[in-house]
Amino acid sequence: MTEKLHLPPVNALKAFDVAGRHLNFRAAAEELGVSQGAVAQQIRGLEAHLALKLFDRHSKGLAFTAEGRGYHQQVSAAFAMLQEATLRLAPTPSKVTISVTPTFAAKWLIPNLPNLTALHPEIDLRVLATDSVLSFHGDGIDLAIRQGAPPFGAAIDARLLFHSDIVAIAAPTFVQGRDLPLAAHAFGELPLLQDMHDLWPAFLRDVLGVRDWVGKNRLSFSQTSLSIDAALAGQGIALASRFLVEQDFLAGRLVEVAGGSFNGGRDFHLLAQKNATRRQAVTAVMEWLLGKSEVQS
Known part of the structure; x- marks a missing residue:
C-alpha cells in the first residue's frame, strides 16, 4: 500500500504561492515581510517534503519546473478559495443581508429598491428570497420579512410592515x-x-x-x-x-x-434579533422599510 503523503506546512505553501507569482525570492520576501533567506528556506523545505524540484534557479530569478507550474496553479487556487470564504464571513460595515419571501422580493422590494439605493448608495444590500425559516446567526442574516402573527420568538424583534x-x-x-x-x-x-x-x-x-x-x-x-x-x-x-x-x-x-x-391573518413583519448590536447600515435599512410601511406605529 502506498504511504499517504502528509500535507506540507501552510507557511511553506504560502511562500511557494507568493514566490510563484513573482518568480523572485526577493520580491516574495518583501510581500511576506520576511527575509529572502527565509523564503528560500521554506521553498527548499517544501521541495524536500514533496521530493520534487519546483523551481529552476537562475541569476535573474526563478523559472517553474513542469511539476512546479502545475502544483502552483492548484495551490494558488486553494488560497484564493480560502480568502473568498473568509471574506464572506467577515461582516463589513456597509453590507446588509435581508431574507424575504419570493413574492415580497418580486412584487414590492425590487420595484422599491431604486429609492433605497438613491438614499444609501453606500449600502451593499444582499437579498435572499426564500420561504424557509433561516437562522439569523447561522445564515448570516441581518433582517428578515415574513408573513404571520406575533410572537415570532422570544429573541425576535418584530415590527408590523403591511397588513395582509x-x-x-x-x-x-x-x-x-x-x-x-x-x-x-x-x-x-x-x-x-x-x-x-x-x-x-x-x-x-x-x-x-x-x-x-x-x-x-x-x-x-x-x-x-x-x-x-x-x-x-x-x-x-x-x-x-x-x-x-x-x-x-x-x-x-x-x-x-x-x-x-x-x-388573511398573515400580515408582513420586519424581523430582527432582539438586543443585538446593529451596524449603522442595518439600522438605515430598517428605518427605510418602516418609513415605507403604511402601518402607523
Missing part, C-alpha cells in the same frame, strides 16, 4: 364588458388563480357570502407572485395583498374585481 388586505384582481381586458364589482356567480364561471395560501374559500365566504361554492376552473401556483403574473397575463382572477399590487392598480395593469377585501 386580500383583494381579488384581474387584468382589465380579462373582465372587459362585465360590470364591476363582479357578481358572486361570476366567480364560479371564470378561472380562479390559486396559490399555496389557499385563500379562495375564505374570500368567497367572507367577502361574497358564498358558502357552498364549488370551483370548476382553478389554476394553482406555488407562489403568489406567479398567480399575480398570471392575472397580469389575463389568465384569470388572483388574490393578493393590496400593497403588493398597488402600483399595478395605479398603472392600469390590474383592477379590483370584488366588492370588498379581507385580512
Whole structure:
C-alpha cells in the first residue's frame, strides 16, 4: 500500500504561492515581510517534503519546473478559495443581508429598491428570497420579512410592515364588458388563480357570502407572485395583498374585481434579533422599510 503523503506546512505553501507569482525570492520576501533567506528556506523545505524540484534557479530569478507550474496553479487556487470564504464571513460595515419571501422580493422590494439605493448608495444590500425559516446567526442574516402573527420568538424583534388586505384582481381586458364589482356567480364561471395560501374559500365566504361554492376552473401556483403574473397575463382572477399590487392598480395593469377585501391573518413583519448590536447600515435599512410601511406605529 502506498504511504499517504502528509500535507506540507501552510507557511511553506504560502511562500511557494507568493514566490510563484513573482518568480523572485526577493520580491516574495518583501510581500511576506520576511527575509529572502527565509523564503528560500521554506521553498527548499517544501521541495524536500514533496521530493520534487519546483523551481529552476537562475541569476535573474526563478523559472517553474513542469511539476512546479502545475502544483502552483492548484495551490494558488486553494488560497484564493480560502480568502473568498473568509471574506464572506467577515461582516463589513456597509453590507446588509435581508431574507424575504419570493413574492415580497418580486412584487414590492425590487420595484422599491431604486429609492433605497438613491438614499444609501453606500449600502451593499444582499437579498435572499426564500420561504424557509433561516437562522439569523447561522445564515448570516441581518433582517428578515415574513408573513404571520406575533410572537415570532422570544429573541425576535418584530415590527408590523403591511397588513395582509386580500383583494381579488384581474387584468382589465380579462373582465372587459362585465360590470364591476363582479357578481358572486361570476366567480364560479371564470378561472380562479390559486396559490399555496389557499385563500379562495375564505374570500368567497367572507367577502361574497358564498358558502357552498364549488370551483370548476382553478389554476394553482406555488407562489403568489406567479398567480399575480398570471392575472397580469389575463389568465384569470388572483388574490393578493393590496400593497403588493398597488402600483399595478395605479398603472392600469390590474383592477379590483370584488366588492370588498379581507385580512388573511398573515400580515408582513420586519424581523430582527432582539438586543443585538446593529451596524449603522442595518439600522438605515430598517428605518427605510418602516418609513415605507403604511402601518402607523
